[in-house]
Amino acid sequence: MIADDLEGVPEVVRPAVRILCIDSSERVLLLNWRDPIDERTFWEPPGGGVEEGESYIQAASRELAEETGLLDTTLFGPVAWVKRDCLWSGRRLVAVEPFFVALVGDQQVRPQALTEEEEATLLGYHWFAVEELRNSKAVIEPGELSDLLAQHVGGRWSNEGKHTL
Numbered sequence: 657m658i659a660d661d662l663e664g665v666p667e668v669v670r671p672a673v674r675i676l677c678i679d680s681s682e683r684v685l686l687l688n689w690r691d692p693i694d695e696r697t698f699w700e701p702p703g704g705g706v707e708e709g710e711s712y713i714q715a716a717s718r719e720l721a722e723e724t725g726l727l728d729t730t731l732f733g734p735v736a737w738v739k740r741d742c743l744w745s746g747r748r749l750v751a752v753e754p755f756f757v758a759l760v761g762d763q764q765v766r767p768q769a770l771t772e773e774e775e776a777t778l779l780g781y782h783w784f785a786v787e788e789l790r791n792s793k794a795v796i797e798p799g800e801l802s803d804l805l806a807q808h809v810g811g812r813w814s815n816e817g818k819h820t821l
Contacts, residue, residue: 674703683783698795725766735808
């Protein structure tokens with residue numbers, strides 16, 4: 657969703673966070689979204705906007721609970737800061753987002769408090785294994801997600817070509 661040709665699209669600076677949820681099989685959780693304006697679909701880690709008065713870690717904890725229901729976890733990080741420039745609901749959202757890691761074991765995803773917009777635009781979720789993510793033809797955001805996972809989670813996500821699957 658990199659904003660290449662967005663002349664005239666209102667730009668909104670929106671502080672936001674993302675969480676790389678890793679289960680006991682070292683799969684990463686991604687949520688599948690459909691833009692309510694242009695119907696584009698894409699996958700991205702859980703996360704969202706930082707509310708007034710919240711720290712980044714507080715926002716990450718809240719977003720994790722709301723979007724996934726993964727409550728029994730510890731957040732690490734931020735492990736990376738990623739520049740995001742994307743189109744959502746007719747607005748160009750621009751921010752440098754902190755990415756946290758949550759090692760979640762084998763918990764079940766059960767969203768707890770989705771907004772009305774999220775209810776209407778969340779298509780589902782999926783735990784992606786290394787090769788599945790790397791070979792996916794779907795739009796994955798951010799585009800450098802595999803590299804982030806290799807650098808900050810390691811294990812099976814290593815870019816060294818050797819995977820202990």
